[in-house]
Amino acid sequence: MNLPTQETRLPPGPDEALTLGVDPETLATLQKLQTAYGNIVSVRKPNGRLAWFVNDANEVRRLLVRHHSRYKKGPGFERVKMLLGNGLIVSDGATWRRSRRMIQPAFTRQNVHRLIGLMIDCANSRAATWEEVARAGETLDITQEMSDFALELILRCIFGADYESHILSAGENPFAFLSKDSERNLRIVLQVRESRNLIMSVINARRQRATQDDFDFLAMYMSATDKTGAGFSDEELLDELVTLIVAGYETSAGTLNWAWFLIARHLEAESALLDEARRLMGDPGKIDQDSLAEAVYGQQLLEETLRLYPPVWLFSRRAIKEDALADYDVAEGTDIYLSPYILHRTEEYWPDPDRFDPARFGPDSPHKKGDRPYFPFSLGPRRCLGEYFSFLEMKVHLGLLIQRFHMTLESDQEPELDLGINLRTKNSIILRPHLREQD
Ligand code: HEM
Structure with missing residues (x-):
């Protein structure tokens, strides 16, 4: 040094x-x-x-x-390495560069668009549960709900049809511990090791399959090659897949958790989001990349949520x-x-920084898009690979559920922050869903 x-x-x-x-x-x-x-x-x-x-x-x-x-x-990052091995988030230098080049093509917009159907399915299955809760007059642990939603979605996007046949075949989702345990302790590390065995068994089953017509992240990662034409070794593949599971659910889950809290607190934001959702996502069969690109209020609301509560x-x-x-x-x-x-809360960059105001990201914003004092996804060559995926996932989720439910807070208190590797709420956010038909 x-x-x-x-x-x-x-x-x-x-x-x-x-x-x-x-x-x-x-x-x-x-x-x-x-x-x-x-x-x-x-x-x-x-x-x-x-x-x-x-x-x-x-x-x-x-x-x-x-x-x-x-x-x-x-x-x-040593702590993260214990969990993720040497996957993209923690690797450096030539190892990182090679993996990034191999993985980046999986995240093209075209590929992500093919996953919109799964995003809709996962949001609809939440709606079914919430409807029962609303009819029974009960409340929802929205923090847990968002973890379950985002985890199910990323697992379906990775494993495709094998999610049902291999991952869930044992009954309980073997990755559920990721969304339930908030402690990053040794037990989690051991559970992650066990889940590597499970992932390896899916990989082996695919290798033995005669036809290879899956479209999912696993298929893309398995066929990725470097400049010399070589693919990932089994260890590398497992590191990258575990990285994708963890990177791909916890941050989106955290953002949606805060977004629901802010929506429940700010009626004007709720009504703007609802108007937009009815206009663009009224018919789930017609939701596509174009309607999602038009959902600018949803985008602004999420960007403002990420300003106030950036998961990283x-x-x-x-x-x-x-x-x-x-x-x-x-x-x-x-x-x-x-x-x-x-x-994001420094006054000279964001006046009245603690105030929630999605208009900061609207057309009248003083900052040009590429030049904002804002970096929830980091910047530059190591910028998050899942940014586009996560916005689509979150817009589909909010757009579909806001049309069905009006959510109210059970407590007026500002949630306490849990400042671990990710920013979470110390206690779960509890919301009461009300069916819109009953309004
Ligand atoms: C709101 C959601 C998300 C936020 C705020 C977020 C934030 C970030 C940040 C800040 C980094 C860089 C960390 C650093 O350089 O130290 C990162 C990296 C990464 N993220 Fe995300 N992320 C989100 C969602 C996702 C999703 C959904 C995926 C996958 C589907 C994903 C995959 C990755 C990967 C693979 C990297 C490593 C990139 C590299 O180092 O080359 N992220 N993310």
Whole structure:
């Protein structure tokens, strides 16, 4: 590690050493640092390593986009690695580049459009459960519902017909532990290992099948090849599939959880969403990429939800080369902390930042689309691969369910944040569904 020399230009920061992790204390620590020192702050960790908090929108963009090759993933990712192996989210350098090139084609818009039917099915099956709950005058644990919805959808998108025949054949969904356990503990790691065996058995069954006409993520991952024509090894394939399951459900589930909370709280947003849904999604048989592209209010509502509650609220990088950000020199080995949660609530970028207002993302927005102080999906070459998929999934879900149910909150209290690897609500959000016909 290069230690900064006398001439190194370091951002301001406190003299005392500070611990930074991925935990609630870190949010408070970073907020205090920002208040005291501004949008680029340098601190020393107890082990002597330099750590910067970068909350300047231009520098965040520079770091993630143009300077991205000077950084690798930073602290906190070791924990994720225990769960995901060396899949796309945690891999770096040549391994990441090869996997990204192999996987990216699976996420073209054309491919994602072929999954809209599954999105509709999964939303409709929720509607059936909610209807029973509404008729019985009961409430819904919307947090659990959103986890179940997003997990079922991603598993169906990955395994296609094998979801019913192989995954569910044992009765209970063997991946249900992912949506039920909120603790990222050793037990989960062991359960993930067990589920790798299950995935491997599906892969083997497919390899033995005479015809290969499946259209799903598993088929695309199994046939992906690199520049030399080689495919993924079994280990690599399993790492990438487990990564896809975890990356593909928890973030969308969290966003929908917050979206329902905000819709229940803001009647004007609910009515704008409902009008749009009736106009564009009144007939589920006619929902397609064009009607979803026209659902601009739904898009704005989701973007505003992601501004206030970005599931990936904190991420980190480690400099593998020297760099310069703003007027300062980044020494090799420096850890960088970036927080969409804090940047999205910084007054100079978003006036009255705590106020929910989907119009911020409308045509009168002061920010051009490609230039917003906003990065819930990260930016640059490592930007989320599932962004388009997740917007379609969330728009279909909200568009169909809002037409059937008016949702009311059981409590007026602001939900407490659970700041783990993903931003969740500490306790479940409970909503009461009312059938619209009864309005
Ligand atoms: C609201 C929903 C989502 C949000 C907010 C989100 C956010 C993110 C963020 C911030 C990253 C980058 C993390 C980092 O660089 O440290 C990321 C990466 C990734 N996401 Fe998402 N994500 C969402 C949904 C999805 C879905 C639905 C999928 C798959 C179907 C997915 C697949 C991935 C993958 C594969 C990566 C790794 C990309 C790479 O490193 O090359 N995400 N996501």
